[in-house]
Amino acid sequence: MFEARLTQGKVFKQLIEALKDLVQEANIDCTDDEMSIQAMDNSHVALVAVCLRSGGFDHFRCDRPISLGFNATNMGKILKCAGNDDIITLKAEDEGDSLALVFESPSQDRIADFELKLMDIDSEQLGIPDTEYKCTIQMPSGEFQRIIRDMQVLGDTLAISCTKEGVKFHVEGDLGVGNVLIRQNNTAEKEEDRVLIEMEEPVELTFALRYLNFFTKATSLGPTVILSMSPDVPVVVEYPIGETGHIKYYLAPKIDEDED
Amino acid sequence: MGIKGLAKLLSDEAPDCIREVPLSSLHGRKIAVDASMAIYQFLIAVRSGGPNAAAMMLTNADGDTTSHIQGIFNRTIRFITEGIRPVYVFDGKPPQFKSGELLKRREKRLKAEEALKAAAESGDIEEQDKQSKRLVRAGTKENEDCKRLLSLMGIPVINAPCEAEAQAAALARSGKVYATATEDMDALTFRTPIQVRKMTFANASKSDIQQINYDKALLGLGVSHDQFVDLCILLGCDYCETIRGIGPKTALRLIKEHGNIETILKHINREKYVVPESYExxxxxxxxxxxxxxxxxxxxxxxxxxxxxxxxxxxxxxxxxxxxxxxPVYIEARRLFNSHEVLPDSAIDLKWKECQPEPLKTFLVDEMGFNPERVASSIEKLQKAFKATSKPQARMDSFFAVKSNPELDAKRAAKRKAEAEAAKSSKKGAGKKGGTGGGFNKKR
Known part of the structure; x- marks a missing residue:
């Protein structure tokens, strides 16, 4: 038996919104101390990893580890029926084939419950090691979203380079060239407006903008985003969700043929 | 022609090794395509003419067939658009040993020719169509046409010294490419780590392909590589006859019981099974x-x-x-599977280049009589797709290893098997309607 009650139902709603364009199907894996999702897009270029720790829920019970396979679009449709202030409760039987979702309005005068049919999902899980990255950039998530949106106008491939000067986003396309430079700024009044750059050595990587655009769907989940980069490995785009968890996106870089 | 009944045996006994995946999951992969098989498919499938007239092959003004050119051209563009890098492998000389099989095929052709004549006289269009498909042959000219087309498109071409499947499998084994794309199941016998099937894209929206994993196949069947080769020989390969009376299930049981063909020959009931003379x-x-x-x-x-x-x-x-x-023939066949003549790795240089639009246009429009506008738009598509993939996209699994989950795998395999059985029984109930629709697998 699995049961989880989230006062801030909005978080779950936004989480599903944040991955439903990238992946069609995924498993929610529940253990007694966390709820997690790991899934890749069809072409195995990007990966999304969600983690919500049990401490972030008002009530969390998971008798034995359970995997709930769901269709992201359909889950999104059901969550559309939940208000932003609603309390969301998820329930599933150990051998059941559906997930129950209960939406309670804050004043407790409206209770809606839905059942989503679950499915067996044939997906490979990747083991992601904890790595130290050469560059870590923390910046306001809204700013990152804007850069991605602006750059997409010009082309489909984005080069991100992190140097002493700051972080440079560079795009080239048929109609021209675009650059955005973001400098370190640790004096902003609000903590979330600061730009913090930690760099061991300069890194430059190239990515498909299409995927980065999918990632910015998570902007509403938190005020900051953390980019972690090392040469020739996937970039990590992490949105911390309060104190309770995170959604991390991994994107494989584009490589130069000669190195291949 | 492949291994008789291996696909079915695998889906029954080792369902875990077969996966249906969307074409886009091959994004960024290099694939060795069995060109002869592909050309053959196109010669059979790409035809004009409705149900009321006997289907004709596409031809240019000189009457030369162009079905295969059309097919290879479009399919290659599709590959590039999906970020897949194909390399086409052409058959070399057939192994001497195959002559028996080839002779049989020639006989079949003769028979089909006669049947076609008879059908034409009696005006049976359906029969005419069927027999003319049997007469299709991919000759040297077709192969040369395709090689020329591919080199103009900037796609690498490899001339295998012997069988194309063997060469493609060798490429996949050495890691030069990710998989072998062919319908012929003997690619697995040649130990390609991954075989891709059903790359036909007949329907653009539903482009699922079938991926077969060699290691998982062995694991699922519970045999070693040598036993697998013997199993394939018993099932029926291109190189020798089989023991009459041994079907797929029996073959697998015997191999598991006795280990190899020699021991099987010692133990089987000669009354029940007819061992061909060439075995002894x-x-x-x-x-x-x-x-x-x-x-x-x-x-x-x-x-x-x-x-x-x-x-x-x-x-x-x-x-x-x-x-x-x-x-004995089975030892020869075994030798062919295990040490087939292939080009050494050092002789292979896989380079994808930009296409040459002008010569390509000349070739397709002037020589082959294609529609100039269509060719122009296709070339543009190819150039665009090539540019987009010129900096190849790396894949997630090249950085992070797949976590194995044997418990889950076993559960899924069991489930799939149950589903397959359920489907089978329901099909039987329906009176086996249209069970043998036109698929490529059955044509050869």
Whole structure:
């Protein structure tokens, strides 16, 4: 038996919104101390990893580890029926084939419950090691979203380079060239407006903008985003969700043929 | 032609090794495509003419067939658009050993030719269509056309010294490419780590392909590689006959029980199963000799005519010449599967180049009689797709290893099997309607 009650139902709603364009199907894996999702897009270029720790829920019970396979679009449709202030409760039987979702309005005068049919999902899980990255950039998530949106106008491939000067986003396309430079700024009044750059050595990587655009769907989940980069490995785009968890996106870089 | 019944045996006994995946999951992969198989498919499938007229192959003004050009051109563009890098492998000379099989195919052609004539006389269009498909042959000209087309498109082409599947499998094994794309199941016998099937994209929206994993196949069948090769020989390969009476299920059971063909031959019931002479050439010859001797004795008793005696003398000398050791066919076949003649890795340089739009246009429009506008738009598509993938996208699994989850795998395999059985029984209930629709797999 699995049961989880989230006062801030909005978080779950936004989480599903944040991955439903990238992946069609995924498993929610529940253990007694966390709820997690790991899934890749069809072409195995990007990966999304969600983690919500049990401490972030008002009530969390998971008798034995359970995997709930769901269709992201359909889950999104059901969550559309939940208000932003609603309390969301998820329930599933150990051998059941559906997930129950209960939406309670804050004043407790409206209770809606839905059942989503679950499915067996044939997906490979990747083991992601904890790595130290050469560059870590923390910046306001809204700013990152804007850069991605602006750059997409010009082309489909984005080069991100992190140097002493700051972080440079560079795009080239048929109609021209675009650059955005973001400098370190640790004096902003609000903590979330600061730009913090930690760099061991300069890194430059190239990515498909299409995927980065999918990632910015998570902007509403938190005020900051953390980019972690090392040469020739996937970039990590992490949105911390309060104190309770995170959604991390991994994107494989584009490589130069000669190195291949 | 592949291995008879292996696809079905795998889906029954090792369902875990077969996966249906969307084409886009091959994004960024290099794939070795069995060109001869592809050309063949196109020659059969790409035809004009409705249900009321016998379907005709596409031809240019000179009457040369262009079906294969059309097919290869479009499919390659599709590959590039999906970020897949194809390399086409062409058949070289057939192994000497295959001559028996080839002879059989020639006989079939002759038969089909006669049937076609008969159908044309009686005006049976459906039959005509069917027989003319059987007559399709991918000759040297078709191969050369395609090679020219591919090199103009900037796609690498490899001429295998022998069988294309073997060469493609060798490429995949050495890691030069990710998988072998062919319908022929013997790619697995040649130990390609991954085989991709059903790359036909007949329907653009539903482009699921079938991916077969060699290691998982062995695991699922519970046999070693050598046993797998023997199993394939028993199922029926291109290189030798099979033991009559042994079907896929029996073959697998026997291999598991006895380990190899030699031991099986020692143990099986000769009454029930007919072992072909070529499996035991030494014994067969002994028997023949004995019979001959017997005959001779008899003939001598009855005192034959001069002429026949003369021809018998000829037989005798031949017999003496043949007295060297004869090798059973299955050992030859085994050798072909395990050490097939392939190009060494160092001789292979896979380079994808930009296409040459002008010569390509000349070739397709002027020589092959294609529609200029269509060719132009296709070339543009190809150039765009090539540019987009010129900096290849790396894949997630090249950085992070797949976590194995045996418990889950087993659960899924069991489930899939149950589903397959359920589907089978429901099909039977429906009276087996349209079960043998036109798929490529059955054509050859």
């Amino acid at each position: 050439p030494m014994e067969a010859r002994e028997r023949e000799k004995a019979e001959n001797r017997k005959k001779k004795e008899e003939e001598q008793d009855t005192d034959d005519e001069e002429e026949e005696g003369g021809s018998r003398k000829g037989d005798d000398t031949e017999e003496k010449e043949e007295d060297e050791e004869l090798i």
